Amino acid sequence: xxxxxxxxxxxxxxxxxxxxxxxxIDHVVGGGDALVLMPTGGGKSLCYQIPALVRPGVGVVxxxxxxxxxxxxxxxxxxGVRAGFLNSTLSIDERQLVEAEFLAGELDLLYLAPExxxxxxxxxxLERGKxxxxxxxxxxxxxxxxxxxxxxxxxxxxxxxxxxDVPRIALTATATTATRREIAQRLELTGARHFVSSFDRPNxxxxxxxxxxxxxxxxxxxxxxxxxxxxxVYCLSRASVEKTAEFLVxxxxxxxxxxxxxxxxxxxxxxxxxxxxxxxVMVATIAFGMGIDKPDVRFVAHLDLPxxxxxxxQETGRAGRDGQPSTAWLxxxxxxxxxxxxxxxxxxxxxxxxRGLAAHLDAMLALCETVQCRRVQLLNYFGQTxxxxxxCDTCLNPPEQWDGTVPAQKxxxxxxxxxxxxxxxxxxxxxxxxxLGRRTDKVAQHRHDELTVFGIGTELQESEWRGVVRQxxxxxxxxxxxxxxxxxxxxxSADVLGRKRQVMMRREPERPARSSGSSRKAAAATxxxxxxxxxxxLFERLRAWRAATAKEQGVPAYVxxxxxxxxxxxxxxxxxxxxxxxxxGVGENKLAKYGDGxxxxxxxx
Ligand code: ADP
Ligand code: ZN
Numbered sequence: 311x312x313x314x315x316x317x318x319x320x321x322x323x324x325x326x327x328x329x330x331x332x333x334x335i336d337h338v339v340g341g342g343d344a345l346v347l348m349p350t351g352g353g354k355s356l357c358y359q360i361p362a363l364v365r366p367g368v369g370v371v372x373x374x375x376x377x378x379x380x381x382x383x384x385x386x387x388x389x390g391v392r393a394g395f396l397n398s399t400l401s402i403d404e405r406q407l408v409e410a411e412f413l414a415g416e417l418d419l420l421y422l423a424p425e426x427x428x429x430x431x432x433x434x435x436l437e438r439g440k441x442x443x444x445x446x447x448x449x450x451x452x453x454x455x456x457x458x459x460x461x462x463x464x465x466x467x468x469x470x471x472x473x474x475d476v477p478r479i480a481l482t483a484t485a486t487t488a489t490r491r492e493i494a495q496r497l498e499l500t501g502a503r504h505f506v507s508s509f510d511r512p513n514x515x516x517x518x519x520x521x522x523x524x525x526x527x528x529x530x531x532x533x534x535x536x537x538x539x540x541x542x543v544y545c546l547s548r549a550s551v552e553k554t555a556e557f558l559v560x561x562x563x564x565x566x567x568x569x570x571x572x573x574x575x576x577x578x579x580x581x582x583x584x585x586x587x588x589x590x591v592m593v594a595t596i597a598f599g600m601g602i603d604k605p606d607v608r609f610v611a612h613l614d615l616p617x618x619x620x621x622x623x624q625e626t627g628r629a630g631r632d633g634q635p636s637t638a639w640l641x642x643x644x645x646x647x648x649x650x651x652x653x654x655x656x657x658x659x660x661x662x663x664x665r666g667l668a669a670h671l672d673a674m675l676a677l678c679e680t681v682q683c684r685r686v687q688l689l690n691y692f693g694q695t696x697x698x699x700x701x702c703d704t705c706l707n708p709p710e711q712w713d714g715t716v717p718a719q720k721x722x723x724x725x726x727x728x729x730x731x732x733x734x735x736x737x738x739x740x741x742x743x744x745x746l747g748r749r750t751d752k753v754a755q756h757r758h759d760e761l762t763v764f765g766i767g768t769e770l771q772e773s774e775w776r777g778v779v780r781q782x783x784x785x786x787x788x789x790x791x792x793x794x795x796x797x798x799x800x801x802x803s804a805d806v807l808g809r810k811r812q813v814m815m816r817r818e819p820e821r822p823a824r825s826s827g828s829s830r831k832a833a834a835a836t837x838x839x840x841x842x843x844x845x846x847x848l849f850e851r852l853r854a855w856r857a858a859t860a861k862e863q864g865v866p867a868y869v870x871x872x873x874x875x876x877x878x879x880x881x882x883x884x885x886x887x888x889x890x891x892x893x894x895g896v897g898e899n900k901l902a903k904y905g906d907g908x909x910x911x912x913x914x915x
Contacts, residue, residue: 314339317363318356321389323897328353330505334479335360338443343502344479345449345494349509350624351605351631354481358445361479362419363391367442368412371421372466374448375601377578379421381585382603385869386419390899395421396432412439424451424462433472443477444469448601450484452496467498478502483627484620487693509623509692513630514638516684517703518677520777520818521643524613525557531611531639532563532591539608540584543593544625546614546649554613555593568594585866588857599625604866605632606873611639615646618670619677619691632874642678644738644780648795651783655791675784680704681711681816714815717770717778718787718806720745724763725788725797726807731761735796742767742775781815841877848915849880855911859904870904871895883912 314335318324327335331353337344338361348354362369373379379395386393394408394417411417412435426432452463469478480497482489494500519527528543543558545551548569558565566580584592585604592598596616610629616622622640630636654667673691680687684702689695698705724741728734734756743750744758747765758764767775779797782788787806789798805811841849853876860867871879875895884890887905891898896905 314360314364317360320898321363321391322356323891323893323895323900325894327356329507331356334505335364337503337505338477338479339364341475341477343477343499345490345499345502345504346479346481347490347505347509348481348483348507349511350483350627351511351633352483352507354447354483357481358443358479359386359391359419361477362442362445365442367440368415368417369419369442369445370436371419371445371447372424372427373421373601374424374451374462376423377581378601378603379423381866381869382421384865388865388869388900388903389897391419392417393419393421396426397421397423398425409435415440424466427468428462428465433468437472441473441476443479444473446478446480446497449480449482449493449497450489453484453489453492464496467496470498483624486620486691489620509689509694510685510696511627511630512699512701513633514626514636515701515703516626516638516688518640518642518684519703520773521613521641521646522773524641525554527641528554528611528613529558529561529563531609531637532558535637536609538589540589540604540606541591541609541611542599542607542625542628543591543611543613544596544616545593546595548595550613551593551595558591558593563591564589565591565593568592568598570595570597586860588853588867596621596625599628602628603631604628605868606634607631607636608634609637609639611637611641613641615640615642615650615678616674617650617667619673619688620670622674622677623688623692632872634874640678644776644783647675647780647783648737648790651790652793652795656793672784672786679781679784679816681709681814710817711814712817713812714778714781715806715809715811715813717767717775718782718813718815719809720763720767721775721778721782722788722799722803722807724761725799726803727761727763728758729799732756735791735798737790737795738776738779738797741797742772742779745770745775746772777818778815782813785813787813841881845880845883848883848912849877851911851915852876852880852908855907859907871900879908879912885909885912 314332318327329348329352334344334346334357338358346354346357358369358371376397376399379397383393383395394411396405396408400408412420422432446466451460478499480493480499482493490504494502521527543554545554548571551567551569555565555567566583568577568580580592581598584590607629610626612625616625626638629638650671654664654671657664657667677684677687681704683698683705685699686696721741724744728736740752743753744761744764745767747768749759753759770778779788783790786800787802789800790796791798806813856867856870856876860870872895875893878893879890882893884893887901887909890896890905890908891901
């Protein structure tokens with residue numbers, strides 16, 4: 311048997327464990343069950359890969375991410391780990407080869423799609439081999455918000471019945487207590503030890519900005535802060551994915567679309583290019599991204615409001631897995647709220663289901679409208695405490711709070727008068743036109759200039775009024791209804807109209823926060839020492855060598871070496887294999903495979 315630290319250094323080339331990795335690994339190596347909650351990029355994979363290498367037998371990894379299994383296995387093989395996978399993409403011959411390797415004990419790790427297990431043949435195969443552990447990745451798929459793979463995941467409780475002595479480790483980056491409880495219960499992991507890490511991702515800078523001209527705002531972000539970087543842009547609809555990708559391409563930015571309406575081959579090709587090439591932008595619906603373990607995604611931008619804080623955190627979590635400074639940017643406006651409320655109202659499902667959706671949306675809106683540190687609010691949502699972070703928009707450029715009670719009353723009373731005196735309902739635009747005293751055709755047609763509230767709101771500009779409406783919606787003091795998103799009062803509106811309740815609002819800072827290099831770097835979690843300017847050309851050479859090597863071997867660039875490893879090589883310029891081996895991320899196998907190539911690049915330079 312190998313000792314875990316020895317495996318960490320020899321195979322993976324790392325010199326120390328991160329966070330709770332060591333404790334988790336010791337527990338599983340000792341035969342214990344574990345439920346591991348760790349944020350994306352926290353280092354979950356090692357928690358089962360190392361025990362699988364240390365314990366006798368094959369580690370079986372259940373993962374729903376069929377499209378990514380090949381890359382995961384390639385990455386392990388590049389480290390010299392004997393890994394294979396079984397899923398529906400294999401030919402019969404390939405399948406038989408992997409099965410034979412499994413039975414002969416020639417694998418350390420076997421990746422399996424969950425649907426394989428419900429079929430009897432996979433179970434029979436597993437029964438004939440020796441299993442060291444079961445790892446259940448993306449374990450939140452058992453919960454009700456996990457949708458797609460749920461039935462297959464629910465069937466995983468049989469593992470415990472058939473293999474009571476084989477340790478099981480369930481892993482997820484989805485964090486609420488309710489989800490955790492459900493995972494433990496559904497997978498019959500009742501005796502498992504829970505390992506809950508901090509969910510903070512200190513290297514990600516969170517920013518939420520009012521949406522004015524989203525395409526232009528996005529372009530500015532990409533041009534000024536993320537030129538040449540890989541990143542993901544999330545949009546709500548397929549149409550907006552297409553339009554946004556097209557727009558970016560017109561602007562000279564290499565962007566690819568991804569949504570469920572594209573055929574499988576195009577989706578696979580776009581995903582593969584995103585993973586393999588440097589600096590591509592993926593414009594996608596949330597159909598994209600689960601399990602994407604590209605370490606150098608530098609930004610995640612949302613052009614539409616996510617439906618829940620969980621979703622937002624998962625999606626933004628795809629940035630900066632390598633611990634380097636990254637940006638999570640969201641543009642959000644009144645129209646988002648109206649649209650999402652409409653979608654909830656018209657969704658299939660019973661009242662309780664709709665209430666669940668509404669509660670998720672409310673939590674997301676509260677995050678958007680907070681005047682406090684975004685990170686504090688996010689972590690609180692997941693039941694964890696934090697100090698103001700210094701690396702989010704509200705910390706970097708605090709918004710003012712102002713007493714918006716009077717404007718709130720004016721707006722609510724406009725809605726009330728339209729309803730009471732005219733028996734009419736309108737959207738936000740008409741109420742704002744009335745308050746601003748605009749004699750539009752629609753105002754004239756409905757004689758809204760005769761209302762007593764006509765023209766009483768000239769102290770604010772239109773954009774400010776939209777902010778007022780948005781914040782009233784976020785605070786539940788106003789509602790939107792029906793297909794046209796008309797405004798309506800809520801029970802709580804009466805308190806504001808009756809002067810029993812004060813309404814505090816957020817005023818956007820004049821200049822929206824922009825990441826200054828220094829604050830981002832100061833906050834980066836595991837940022838390597840900044841690359842000295844003279845090492846930059848060497849780093850570029852190493853990247854070019856990596857791109858060529860990866861292409862030749864048909865693997866993503868990061869499977870060869872991560873950016874962080876290349877950067878350290880550039881900074882230290884080791885002149886021998888022995889010195890190269892000391893660099894984080896250079897294990898025995900990669901040294902043997904790439905060592906001479908690297909030294910050659912260094913010698914040439
Ligand atoms: P997760 O699955 O939790 O999102 P991964 O297992 O993909 O995270 O790990 C994220 C990154 O951190 C990977 O690039 C991995 O190689 C690296 N990593 C994990 N553990 C360590 C460690 N102990 N030392 C250095 N790097 C690590
Ligand atoms: Zn903050």
